Amino acid sequence: MTKPDVLANGLMTIEVNSKLGKRKCVINMTSKLLGNVLSILQREGYIGQFEYIDDGRFGKYVVELLGKITRCRAIKPRFNIKHTEIERHEQHYLPGKDIGILILTTSKGLLTSKEAKKMKIGGALIAYCY
Numbered sequence: 001m002t003k004p005d006v007l008a009n010g011l012m013t014i015e016v017n018s019k020l021g022k023r024k025c026v027i028n029m030t031s032k033l034l035g036n037v038l039s040i041l042q043r044e045g046y047i048g049q050f051e052y053i054d055d056g057r058f059g060k061y062v063v064e065l066l067g068k069i070t071r072c073r074a075i076k077p078r079f080n081i082k083h084t085e086i087e088r089h090e091q092h093y094l095p096g097k098d099i100g101i102l103i104l105t106t107s108k109g110l111l112t113s114k115e116a117k118k119m120k121i122g123g124a125l126i127a128y129c130y
Helices: 006-019 032-043 083-093 113-119
Strands: 024-027 047-053 060-065 072-074 101-106 109-112 123-129
Touching: 006 024, 006 032, 006 060, 006 072, 006 123, 032 047, 032 060, 032 101, 032 109, 032 123, 083 101, 083 113, 083 123, 101 113, 109 113
Parallel strands: none
Antiparallel strands: 024 060, 047 060, 072 123, 101 109, 101 123
């Protein structure tokens, strides 16, 4: 049996509920990575407050949606890129310049592509949102 991709499922849940016009959504399976990605989406203004609820099994996130998400997906496979290649991958995954964010996992933690370019750090692409 294969393990589910918690990040991909969580981001897909957010995208679908946002497109349906809902104000809140519940993500049933959680992980630290998903929580950190939600923190970045909140900081960038794509989602509102979110709350972790420990149900004794996998846990849940209740996320406030602001209706600003068109597409929010995990990137698979999660391949490594250099800081000089970030611009090319932004053009591939995002619809236009300065629209949306790429999320990378780096040696400094999770960063957006703008932060990674500023710090001149490469890393593994894990998600994008616009």
